[in-house]
Amino acid sequence: MQNILQANLNPASHILQGHICATFGSEEARLYWQRVLGLDTANLYPATNGNGERRIMLPSSPQSPAPPHALPGIPGCWVVDYMPLFHLGPIVRQQPYVPTGTHDQVAPHYQGLRAPIWFIKNNGTLGISLVDAIGGRADTLLWESQSKVQGTRAVNTHFTIRWPYYGEFSKLVNLYDSRREFHVKYGQLARKVANFMGSFLEEAAQQPGNHAWVVQNTDHFMARILIVGLVQVTAGHYQPIIQLCHGDARLW
Structure with a gap:
């Protein structure tokens, strides 16, 4: 933990007000990390490396074990969030997908959850614009072609989004090519998320609305959407982390 500056916040806080907390809210973020790590994270002390770095990290320890496929941070730590x-604009607030059933029926849905997937560019910035991803221009992503997204071998899963003021939108997505027997790559995954978001925008734009989160299926609106990451909220459901950037925001 050398060179890490301990955050001057309440423990976890949750966790240090990163993208997952901004998306799901503090209490749901606490429950999410409890499911991922298998323990209560309320008393953990996440930290940053200082100097304006955006990574939020935890030490790899029995109190904060790195979940499957977590990104490594500085030596001895793993990246929790950013x-x-x-x-640039607000993070789109959502409620996490919740499976139905009794406690015993629901519990298996939360077992073996992988670490969040973050779309990181070669220049170190976080997120890829919807326009670039849907157009197949994911070559700016770190690990776009040479690395594969481990832990996504399931043939089918669901992408789900709960955009404010709109109902739940889900779509069955194939994340594994059984013919070639490889895991989906980061660039391919970004495009799948972008295509999913495009389908959502097309359907949601048909619903009239008069609120700050109204969806438009226009080039201008699509250009404002930044795909930050993808969170496995249950064994069979992933939700994207989306930022709705201001019209004049520079998305690198």
Whole structure:
């Protein structure tokens, strides 16, 4: 933990107000990390590396074991989340998908959850624009072609989004090519998320609305959407982390 500056916040806080907390809220973020790590994270002390770095990290220890496929941080730590750049625009607030059934029926849905997937560019910035991803221009992503997204071998899963003021939108997505027997790559995954978001925008734009989160299926609106990451909220459901950037925001 050398060179890490301990956060001057309440423990976890949850966790250090990263993208997952901004998306799901503090209490749901606490429950999410409890499911991923298998223990209560309320008393953990996540930290940053200082100097304006956006990574939020925890030590690899029995109190905060790295979940499957977590990104490594500085030696001895793993990356939990990233500090949002709120000046670009708000993170889209969502409720996490919740399976139905009794406690015993629901519990298996939360077993073996993998670490969040973050779309990181070669220049170190976080997120890929919807326009670039849907157009197949994911070559700016770190690990776009040479690495594969481990832990996504399931033939089918669901992408789900709960955009404010709109109902739940889900779509069955194939994340594994059984003919070639490989895991989906980061660039391919970004495009799948983008295509899913495109389908959502097309359907949601048909619903009239008069609120701050109204969806438009226009080039201008699509250009404002930044795909930050993808969170496995249950064994069979992933939800994207989306930032709705201001019209004049520069998305690198």
